[in-house]
Amino acid sequence: MNMTDTVDPLIEVIDIQKHYQRLRAVDGVSLSIGRGSCFGLLGPNGAGKTTLIEIIEDIIDPTGGTILYKGASRAAQFRQEVGIMFQQTALLSFLTVAETLQTFSRLYDNTEPISHLIQLCHLEEVKGQLNDKISGGQKQRLLLALALLNRPELVFLDEPSTGLDPQARRNLWDIIKTVKSQGRTIVLTTHYMEEAEKLCDDIAIMDKGKVIARGEPQALIQIHCRRATLSVPKDQFPEKPDTLQGFINERGDRIQIRTENVNAVVGQLLSMGVDMRGVNVKTPTLEDVFLKLTGRSLRE
Amino acid sequence: MRFKRLWAIFNARNREFFRDRAAFGWNFLFPFLIILGFGVIFKGDYQSQFKVGLFPIPHDASVNSSKDFLPDSFATFKAISFVGFETRVQGMDKLKHHKIDLLIEAGTQPILYWVSDSSPSGAIAERLLKGALAPPETSNRFEKKDIQGLQVRYIDWLFPGVLGMNMMFSALYGVGWVVVRYRKNGVLKRLKATPLTAFEYLAAQLLSRIFLLMFTLVIVWVGCDLLLGFRVYGSLLNLFLVFLAGSTCMTSLGLVIASRGTSEEFTNGVLNFISWPMMFLSEVWFSIEGAPAWLQASAKIFPLTHLLKAARQVMNEGQGLWAVMPEITILYAMTLVFLLFGAALFSWNK
Ligand SMILES: Nc1ncnc2c1ncn2[C@@H]1O[C@H](COP(=O)(O)OP(=O)(O)O)[C@@H](O)[C@H]1O
Numbered sequence A: 001m002n003m004t005d006t007v008d009p010l011i012e013v014i015d016i017q018k019h020y021q022r023l024r025a026v027d028g029v030s031l032s033i034g035r036g037s038c039f040g041l042l043g044p045n046g047a048g049k050t051t052l053i054e055i056i057e058d059i060i061d062p063t064g065g066t067i068l069y070k071g072a073s074r075a076a077q078f079r080q081e082v083g084i085m086f087q088q089t090a091l092l093s094f095l096t097v098a099e100t101l102q103t104f105s106r107l108y109d110n111t112e113p114i115s116h117l118i119q120l121c122h123l124e125e126v127k128g129q130l131n132d133k134i135s136g137g138q139k140q141r142l143l144l145a146l147a148l149l150n151r152p153e154l155v156f157l158d159e160p161s162t163g164l165d166p167q168a169r170r171n172l173w174d175i176i177k178t179v180k181s182q183g184r185t186i187v188l189t190t191h192y193m194e195e196a197e198k199l200c201d202d203i204a205i206m207d208k209g210k211v212i213a214r215g216e217p218q219a220l221i222q223i224h225c226r227r228a229t230l231s232v233p234k235d236q237f238p239e240k241p242d243t244l245q246g247f248i249n250e251r252g253d254r255i256q257i258r259t260e261n262v263n264a265v266v267g268q269l270l271s272m273g274v275d276m277r278g279v280n281v282k283t284p285t286l287e288d289v290f291l292k293l294t295g296r297s298l299r300e
Numbered sequence B: 001m002r003f004k005r006l007w008a009i010f011n012a013r014n015r016e017f018f019r020d021r022a023a024f025g026w027n028f029l030f031p032f033l034i035i036l037g038f039g040v041i042f043k044g045d046y047q048s049q050f051k052v053g054l055f056p057i058p059h060d061a062s063v064n065s066s067k068d069f070l071p072d073s074f075a076t077f078k079a080i081s082f083v084g085f086e087t088r089v090q091g092m093d094k095l096k097h098h099k100i101d102l103l104i105e106a107g108t109q110p111i112l113y114w115v116s117d118s119s120p121s122g123a124i125a126e127r128l129l130k131g132a133l134a135p136p137e138t139s140n141r142f143e144k145k146d147i148q149g150l151q152v153r154y155i156d157w158l159f160p161g162v163l164g165m166n167m168m169f170s171a172l173y174g175v176g177w178v179v180v181r182y183r184k185n186g187v188l189k190r191l192k193a194t195p196l197t198a199f200e201y202l203a204a205q206l207l208s209r210i211f212l213l214m215f216t217l218v219i220v221w222v223g224c225d226l227l228l229g230f231r232v233y234g235s236l237l238n239l240f241l242v243f244l245a246g247s248t249c250m251t252s253l254g255l256v257i258a259s260r261g262t263s264e265e266f267t268n269g270v271l272n273f274i275s276w277p278m279m280f281l282s283e284v285w286f287s288i289e290g291a292p293a294w295l296q297a298s299a300k301i302f303p304l305t306h307l308l309k310a311a312r313q314v315m316n317e318g319q320g321l322w323a324v325m326p327e328i329t330i331l332y333a334m335t336l337v338f339l340l341f342g343a344a345l346f347s348w349n350k
């Protein structure tokens, strides 16, 4: 995979390998992450996302390859400048949420006032409670707050919303969007294409330790899955569809038209007198991109 | 090295200790109950050590009124208690099962008695009896010296042992097991993601545990002393310094165990493997004076052995700091070795 040229890279990943005995968890990944971007590693479970992100975080050592941060190898200052939210972490037991934030905040030189973080991450009602007495969503928000304590330039989020219900997930996304708007660089992993589409402006799709596609979400879709699908009720469908610009097939009591040019087809259908209220348009997603590239779906 | 970071972890660890009600209570209650229990059993008096059976004693007669035929010095010896049996068969049965040490037929002249060849205390009881029967002039050849002033009650001897044992368990498990659990559940990994250094983390664990051990020691000491009244011949300050050296050394040993691994079960095995022999060979409960020389020599690898030797010298014999300096030096030398090993082996992840 050739490196996509990023104008102002904060992180450069150069030919990273991680082998566990015969398993190649990360198999020669090179990419660069631009300053101020929200970069997403998207892939199914076991793709190697956690392994790769933890190598970039300097938590585990790669079998081979190099990581550059601001153009040089990571020095002690790296820890002061990055914030990390792991996929799974237990917290110190018998401390309250506020005490946990305080304890971690003493580990850094330059910190955000804890009251700001409590507000940003909606932890007001639980700040006096013990860490092990809070809900899953609250715990994720606390872990996010811990990752933001040191006003990091670079924030790592490993599957931030996995295991949360849709409401809690949307709350978390809102907070991450706020963090993004503060100009911080974010690197996140996810196996939810929706999460990647909503939050990321740059994506690498990973499978079996390799990056199989790289780019902006919309561009990836444009390149790999140009066709949208229109679905028209059978009884509405025109008698002579030959002029429609697309591939037509029958699915039960509906007719599907797959096309690269949705607008043209919609115009044609309208001119043929089709009632648009019964027509569905499904545009391709990153899920379709993954399916196209691997023949498998993201969620197995 | 930032003191602020060390202090943050030190405080978090202390909070955890004081808030973990179950473990907290146990840390204080356990040594307290043991000492209190032994205090009640060994009331401070010399307790009878030998049981001598007499027969035939009718079941309505008192055994004390039936022992006039025995020499006075034997019949009234403090370390002997007498039990009466109605028949010889009953008495023989108890003797065979080592329930009594000696069986005597009442009113016989010369005195008829039975003793089991396989019982060491039977042999001693027999000697006591023979000694009492021997002609009076022989007793002039000995002179009994009084050791009143320095008599050490068993409970006074046991007390430092139990405190040291509690310290040992708390140091090994409170550091060894806890850090391994934190490595397993990812707390250490989360800390690794911060500027905290391994040295700062380990130093905080060490200092917190030493502080908690000494705190526990003082509380348990005062509590037991109020209830049982211990006799300390040496200086309390010296005793404190001895225990401080001991807790530092055993906590450092805990750090070595904590330095690697993510399996709580495996660590538990290692901890048992170290702490049980240490408990028995370091003379917590009994002296190993009579044990083979190699066993006594190998007991010296345990920090607890040196801690207890020094603590007893100060507490029971009234020795000064200078006399226990060899022990204190050994403890700090061991500490240094443990710390070097612990720091060299330490890993946040695995
Ligand atoms: N410490 C490890 N030892 C052995 N295999 C591992 C280890 N960590 C991860 N793996 C394996 O590496 C592969 C990638 O894992 P991971 O990076 O966690 O994937 P993802 O985060 O994309 O779900 C998986 O097959 C996983 O089983």
Ligand SMILES: [Mg+2]
Residues within 6 Å of the ligand: A049, A050, A051, A087, A158, A159
């Ligand atoms: Mg993962």
